[in-house]
Amino acid sequence: MGGIEGVNSRIASIQSRMIQLQGQQATTTTGATSAKTGAAPAQGSFASQLRNAVAANQGTDKTYKLNSKGIPEDLVAYGNGKIPPTALGQVGDTRHKLWAPAAESLTKMIDDAKKDGVKIGITDSYRPYAEQVDLARRKGLYSQGGLAAKPGTSEHGWGMATDLDLNSDALSWMRKNGRNYGFVENVARESWHWAYRPKS
Template sequence: MNKALFRDRAKKLVLTGALAGVIAGVAITSGISSITLKKAEKKLEISNAKLQEQTKKNEELQAELDREEVTENTAELLASDDDRWCLALVNEKHPLDTSYVPANLTEISGGKQVDSRMADSLNKMLDDAKNAGLSMYVTSGYRSYEKQRDVFNTTMQDWINQGYTPLNAYDETKKSVAIPGTSEHATGLAVDIMSTKYGELDEKQGDTEEQKWLMEHCSEYGFVLRFPQDKSDITGIVYEPWHYRYVGVDAAKEMTENGLTLEEYVSAN
């Protein structure tokens, strides 16, 4: 083999070896980088999961603090001399302190109790209805937290007895019975009024002459039909043509004339 040919082959071998070394180096570096990147991605994934978990906890804590503030504010408004005391909103989003009890309760016909500040208005409404030839009575007035819990549990058990699961029974119950701590009956400002001619608490109660009269005249005495038709998406409660809430004459007339629920009225004012 001549020297020129040998040198050419030698160069090729050197170049091939160098190239192989470069490729091997790149492959090793790439492998190390890939491993490093995967580790970084895993750490980032864990960090994000922890961050999301902490964010959720913070949101839950803030929601609980907000709920407690609303609860305290509602009880304070009800107990105050503020002109808006009778407009205190109580529902699932605006709970009432479970220890709240109206400062003064008045017993009305039938042995039921209501907040004394609206007792005269209620009695006047019932008396005028009687003078108009109608027959009705208050079947429920003030309820303590414990009483509301009993009513809720009893209703829920009825659904379970009909074959509903506990979860589904709970969902069905809260459509018509306020969750304990969120019931207007605990304010002493809400009453369930029934016709003596129809003894069921269902939609047909609204077809009685007694309920028709109340729906037409209740605002004159400071009351509103609290859970009207086609408003359950706002109130969270189905149509109850027997549940009346005292809000004061001015507010009652404005709410009735404009077809507003208490939620809508309070939000607008």
């Protein structure tokens, strides 16, 4: 569910939970307490309900309007390597960032792999344009046998690709499960490079 419809659904869910919570508080408040103190609601109850509602909706499938190259149109407006911090999300508790939906999905994937006893690390994520230029200078262009995309064309520059630290077990897990989280292995010589593919 996406767009306004999805937002309205989430708001309705939060409102419903708040009404339930208020009803529960009303039944547990004693007459003496309410007479003396006004029975203020438990601290953090709104924050807890909001957090739970957001968490419950994180797994919902979202769709995005993509251009002919599969890039979300809201990112295209910024430009490759020029994505603002407000459009990026942090991956778990790492220093790495990706386009916010990709970061959310990668965080969940890493957590789920950990539950399966598999460790997935990250070595690279969003790459600003200046870093793309530096990488191309140091490692050469992929089209010429190097390891870097032409600056301004990198999937990292859209915040939609990550380089992962994978041992053989983790690589096997990724090849089996990555697509379930929207990540695909799409560079022949780089088993560590995984691109995020949002649904259109």
